[in-house]
Amino acid sequence: MSQYRTFNAQDAVAYAQQFGGLADPSELVDAQEVGDGNLNLVFKIFDRQGVSRVIVKQALPYVRCVGESWPLTLDRARLEAQTLVEHYQHCPQHTVQILHFDPQLAVMVMEDLSSHRILRGELINNVSYPQAPQQLGEYLAYTLFHTSDFYLHPHEKKAQVARFINPEMCEITEDLFFNDPYQIHERNNYPAELEADVAALRDDTQLKQAVAALKHHFFSHAEALLHGDIHSGSIFVADGSLKAIDAEFGFFGPVGFDIGTAIGNLLLNYCGLPGHLGIRDAAAAREQRLADIQQLWHTFAERFQQLATEKTRDAALATPGYASQFLKKVWTDAVGYCGTELIRRSVGLSHVADLDTIRDEEMRHACLRHAIELGKSLILVAGRIDSAEELIARVRQYS
Numbered sequence: 001m002s003q004y005r006t007f008n009a010q011d012a013v014a015y016a017q018q019f020g021g022l023a024d025p026s027e028l029v030d031a032q033e034v035g036d037g038n039l040n041l042v043f044k045i046f047d048r049q050g051v052s053r054v055i056v057k058q059a060l061p062y063v064r065c066v067g068e069s070w071p072l073t074l075d076r077a078r079l080e081a082q083t084l085v086e087h088y089q090h091c092p093q094h095t096v097q098i099l100h101f102d103p104q105l106a107v108m109v110m111e112d113l114s115s116h117r118i119l120r121g122e123l124i125n126n127v128s129y130p131q132a133p134q135q136l137g138e139y140l141a142y143t144l145f146h147t148s149d150f151y152l153h154p155h156e157k158k159a160q161v162a163r164f165i166n167p168e169m170c171e172i173t174e175d176l177f178f179n180d181p182y183q184i185h186e187r188n189n190y191p192a193e194l195e196a197d198v199a200a201l202r203d204d205t206q207l208k209q210a211v212a213a214l215k216h217h218f219f220s221h222a223e224a225l226l227h228g229d230i231h232s233g234s235i236f237v238a239d240g241s242l243k244a245i246d247a248e249f250g251f252f253g254p255v256g257f258d259i260g261t262a263i264g265n266l267l268l269n270y271c272g273l274p275g276h277l278g279i280r281d282a283a284a285a286r287e288q289r290l291a292d293i294q295q296l297w298h299t300f301a302e303r304f305q306q307l308a309t310e311k312t313r314d315a316a317l318a319t320p321g322y323a324s325q326f327l328k329k330v331w332t333d334a335v336g337y338c339g340t341e342l343i344r345r346s347v348g349l350s351h352v353a354d355l356d357t358i359r360d361e362e363m364r365h366a367c368l369r370h371a372i373e374l375g376k377s378l379i380l381v382a383g384r385i386d387s388a389e390e391l392i393a394r395v396r397q398y399s
Helices: 009-019 075-090 119-124 132-146 154-163 167-182 192-203 205-220 255-277 279-311 322-347 361-384 388-397
Strands: 028-033 040-047 052-059 067-071 098-102 107-111 224-226 235-238 241-244 251-253
Touching: 009 028, 009 040, 009 052, 009 107, 028 052, 052 075, 075 098, 075 107, 075 132, 075 167, 075 224, 119 235, 119 255, 132 224, 132 235, 132 241, 132 255, 132 279, 167 192, 167 205, 167 251, 167 322, 192 322, 192 361, 205 322, 205 361, 224 255, 255 279, 255 322, 255 361, 255 388, 279 322, 279 388, 322 361, 361 388
Parallel strands: none
Antiparallel strands: 028 040, 040 052, 052 107, 098 107, 224 251, 235 241
16 A cells, blocks of 8 residues: 655656556656646646646645645545546546546646636636537536436435535635635735724624524535635636546535636636736627637536436436426526635635736735625625626626
8 A cells, every 4th residue: 555755746756657558568768847826736747748638636635825724635536536536427428537546645647638728817818609508507507417316316416516525625625715705814915995894794784694604514515526726726727628636625505606616717718817807808809708608507507407407317316397496496596606706806815817917006905895895795795696697797797
């Protein structure tokens, strides 16, 4: 049984030679560490021609962006690998393929996606991938339906819920989404010029009650196996292709959380576009983001409804009209969780380049304020926004 050690580039090459699945493993000769996230080491493994062939990813026993003062369980690597394997089973066209996993080393080997680009950077640069919203909606529909009570036998579902319990990573989500931005906390990170805006969050009792309800729902509704962190930095795109990666926050939770996180990141880009493109040039890109949100939701809802009609195994859940009723509740949840994503990415520990890389300080602050106010509004009125079209109308009111 292997013992944990932190990989260097040579370790990653040797591991890829053993488990990368190449006909001639000796072709793999070099590695480059490219991880830019908060939690892991990521190595691209190159062949003799300098072509990246596979990826080796290893979990660190602490939060990388903080250091050893914030320890983390290595079991998250198992949960990530198993979540992606499960999602790949149901949606291989939009899920990265895991080739090998070692729970003792907390390391996995996965397919190389060098032909793809990270969606967040493409959105910031206003590069269009017209198929991406539909493909993301498909990914969410297929993975969430097939791991829900609509599809799984109750015995299997309960066993899966136990298998994917992820308390340490869920605690991070619970703190960063639902606690930290609404109190004074050392993890919060925002410009001093926004102090009044952030203080208003802390002082808004109605808002905090709504956030508490969202957190309680997150605690208690094990509806499907979530990706758990499906932001635009966890999605790779190419012409005609989309792949989800980085599922270490995977667990059984409310379906609307994944939907809301995905929509929230499209809205974070919407809020930041004037700082990257200028107000005039950003107008068309913003309209595209709103169209993306419509397409994502409608694709998800249509695919989920179709799957429910064709594949629901539980007699009660197969009752005509129930899947549609369920999706209405998913939408309401998604709008609320979308709001918490907007706020936590503006006020809390983990920011996004859509906002943080805006060079003009005054414009950056204006975009951050926009995200905070929009997020607050969506949380408060989530129950009164009945469709993607009504959400878009609300967004336009705050632009």
